[in-house]
Amino acid sequence: MNHRAILAIYTHEMARTIRTWIQSVLAPVISTSLYFIVFGAAIGTRIEEIEGIDYGAFIVPGLVMMTLLMLSVTNAAIGIYFPKFTGTIREYLSAPVSPLEMVLGFVGAAATKSIVIGIIILITARFFVPYEVQHPVWMFAFLVLTAVTFSMFGFILGIWADGFEQLNLVPMLLITPLAFLGGSFYSISTLPPFWQTVSLFNPVVYLISGFRWAFYGISDVNVGVSLGAVALFLLACLGIITWIFTTGWRIKP
Amino acid sequence: MASVISVQSLSKTYRGGFKALDEVNLEVEEGEILALLGPNGAGKTTLISIVCGTVSPTSGSVTVAGHDIISGYRHTRSTIGLVAQELALDIFETVWNTVKFSRGLFGKAPDDAVLERVLKDLSLWDRRESKIMALSGGMKRRVEIAKALVHEPRVLFLDEPTAGVDVELRKDMWDLVRRLRDGGVTIILTTHYIEEAEEMADRIGVIDRGKLILIEEKTELLRKLGKKQLFLQLNAPLDTLPASVGREGLALSEDGRTLVFDYDTKAEHTGITRLLADVREAGIAFSDLETRQSSLEDIFVGLVGDNR
Numbered sequence: 028m029n030h031r032a033i034l035a036i037y038t039h040e041m042a043r044t045i046r047t048w049i050q051s052v053l054a055p056v057i058s059t060s061l062y063f064i065v066f067g068a069a070i071g072t073r074i075e076e077i078e079g080i081d082y083g084a085f086i087v088p089g090l091v092m093m094t095l096l097m098l099s100v101t102n103a104a105i106g107i108y109f110p111k112f113t114g115t116i117r118e119y120l121s122a123p124v125s126p127l128e129m130v131l132g133f134v135g136a137a138a139t140k141s142i143v144i145g146i147i148i149l150i151t152a153r154f155f156v157p158y159e160v161q162h163p164v165w166m167f168a169f170l171v172l173t174a175v176t177f178s179m180f181g182f183i184l185g186i187w188a189d190g191f192e193q194l195n196l197v198p199m200l201l202i203t204p205l206a207f208l209g210g211s212f213y214s215i216s217t218l219p220p221f222w223q224t225v226s227l228f229n230p231v232v233y234l235i236s237g238f239r240w241a242f243y244g245i246s247d248v249n250v251g252v253s254l255g256a257v258a259l260f261l262l263a264c265l266g267i268i269t270w271i272f273t274t275g276w277r278i279k280p
Numbered sequence: 281m282a283s284v285i286s287v288q289s290l291s292k293t294y295r296g297g298f299k300a301l302d303e304v305n306l307e308v309e310e311g312e313i314l315a316l317l318g319p320n321g322a323g324k325t326t327l328i329s330i331v332c333g334t335v336s337p338t339s340g341s342v343t344v345a346g347h348d349i350i351s352g353y354r355h356t357r358s359t360i361g362l363v364a365q366e367l368a369l370d371i372f373e374t375v376w377n378t379v380k381f382s383r384g385l386f387g388k389a390p391d392d393a394v395l396e397r398v399l400k401d402l403s404l405w406d407r408r409e410s411k412i413m414a415l416s417g418g419m420k421r422r423v424e425i426a427k428a429l430v431h432e433p434r435v436l437f438l439d440e441p442t443a444g445v446d447v448e449l450r451k452d453m454w455d456l457v458r459r460l461r462d463g464g465v466t467i468i469l470t471t472h473y474i475e476e477a478e479e480m481a482d483r484i485g486v487i488d489r490g491k492l493i494l495i496e497e498k499t500e501l502l503r504k505l506g507k508k509q510l511f512l513q514l515n516a517p518l519d520t521l522p523a524s525v526g527r528e529g530l531a532l533s534e535d536g537r538t539l540v541f542d543y544d545t546k547a548e549h550t551g552i553t554r555l556l557a558d559v560r561e562a563g564i565a566f567s568d569l570e571t572r573q574s575s576l577e578d579i580f581v582g583l584v585g586d587n588r
Contacts, residue, residue: 029354035384039370039377046372114368118427121332122385123357280294280335 032124036132037139040106044140051102052144059094059148062086063155066212071156077214078245083156087149088239089211092173095145096206096231099174100198103137103181108188111278120279126272130182137178138171145170158242165250166241172257173234179264186277205231210239215247230260283307284435284466285331290340292326292490300326302490303340308435308468313461315481315498316470317580323490324470325365328437332362344435358386361433363425365440371413375404375423378412379430386431398429401456418449425453429460436460438469442476454480474577488584501579510552512539512559513568522562530555539566 044051067083074082110116119129152158160166188194209231215223226232227248237253240246246253271278285308292301300323308314316324329335331342333353342349344356370378379395399405402422407415412423421441428436438457442450457467457480471477477484478498485495494501517536529542529551539559543550559566 029387031384031387031389035381038384039373039381042377043372110370113370114366115370117334117362117364117368118382118385120334121357121360121362123354123387124385125354275336 029124029128032122033128033132033135036119036124036129037136040133040136041139043106044102044136051140052147055094055098055144056147056151059090060151060155062090063152067152067156077217078243080243080245081156084158084243085214085239086212087152087156087158088242089209089235091145091148091152091170092231092235092238093206093209093211094148095141095170095173096177096202096234097198098144099137099141099177100181100184100202101194102140103134103178104185104188104194104198106133106137107182107185108194111185116278126269129272130179130268134175134178134182137181138174141174141178142170145174160242161244162241166238169234169238169241169253169257172254172261173238176257176261176264179261179268183264183267183271186271205229210235210247230256233257282310284310284345285468286343287327287331288341290327290330290342291338292323292330292335293338300490301330304487304490304492306485306492306495308466309483311461311464311466312482313457313467313469313480314483314485315477316468316485316487317472317474317477318470318487319584322487324487325439326490327487328362328439328468328470331356332360332437333357334362354387358431359434361428361431361436363428363436363438363441365443367417367420367424369412369420369423372411374409374411375399375415375426376408378423379426382427383430388431394432395430398426401429401459402426403452417444418446421445421449425456433465435466435468438467440470440472442471442473450476474580486580486583494583502573507542508545509572510539510541510543510555511568511570511572512541512566513537513570514539515565515567518564522564525555525558525562525564527551527555539564 063083063086066086071081071083071086076082077085107116110119184197185194208226209229210226215226215232215236218226233248233253233256236247237250237257240250240253270276285306287304287306290301290304290306291299293299302323304323304327306327316327318324326335330337331344331349333349333356343352345359347355349356373381376395376399379398380390383390383395396405399408402425404419404422404426407419412420415423425438425441441453445453454476457469461467469476469480481498483495484498484501486493514537518532519536521530521532521539525539531540532538533540541552541555543552
């Protein structure tokens, strides 16, 4: 294992975040805080409790998860797309680095950024709405699993993308709707039965449900099923990445 | 001498169907400077890219320092440094961080002394804290070279290293290449500048349309294919060559004002003394005398022309 290469890629990617911290850290924290102010503190006080939980507190896990998804995908996608765009990917390909090591470096850095920002958002949320965490270990486990899985998805997206437009298209047209319809702001049980069934095809439902369970002990779907769904998605992404590096798809002529 | 790179029946056909390499066989000897010449699109860059791992081969095999480039890629890639044709740098990074990153990527332990030496060798030391975007084109080229050297490779590929580079940097680069060779590094360079190959290389390979059409010691190549010519500028034009002067290798120019004599410098008798005596005897006066050695460029143009 070329651990020095993993560290080099990881540090290089983290340095990019620190260099652009306003865009990388401050922007998502501010935009999520606005959600808490509007939906939690302002409108939230007029909405009745959901399953015994204050509405402001109810949306915390969903909002954190939504930001985590978006950031993981975009961070990892830009991380690998940028070297492709500038041509510096050549150096990665000519270095004694295995595909796994490259993924560990890029995905590790992207996931770290998302986790750190996720935690900052959780702390910020505490200033606006009171909430509790019943299962902190599971909460953290879901945070890490989701960040890693969706960073992998972003990595695939970055390799696939031919231009900045495609890079923005998938998060905008796929991740945002899935996150909004995944129960960030409501419980799936409040939907009519037909839409409840449709929702079960949305992978984000499982993430938010599992994450919310770690906070309040309530969930739309069984926690085991949630974990299984994330693990399945993680394995699928891993499979696609292995295939990309075996065939050289979009990275090697 | 032992081969450090061995290329066997290497072919590459790109997805669009373009055949860039066709059954290339090549042995690169340890410690030599090999220059690969060839017109644009001949396959030079494809050959280098396959050895370095940035392009996948269609068929054939390559070993570097005894290891296969696919099954033993960790060994082969740590052995190789690549200075590619096109500049590709993270412009937001500083020079120091850029070279430090490259050393790490190649799995070498951090060593500031090595980075310092390489940066000083390339006159980049004073600019180590500068961001790449603030550097001139020539300086960026130096950074590319520094990146390829910080992991202390045994084999260095220079793909068109002096394309668009000013005279000073070109000279610096030639000096550096010689120093590296003296330190035991094997160097493979591709170039359009034939004088560069002539100046630097121990051996010369010519690639055209994906085939290696020739590989030869430079001096041997010049001797075999190079000829020397004697030019006599005549005072008065001649209509025909007088029979007493005519001989093999001698020709009269179209305007009748110059006698051109091809001769072999290595032969025991070049025939120059005899020719000059006969010219005087025939009463032909000349105002100037000049000799020219055919250059690699003449040889190259001849070879590639024959291959068309």
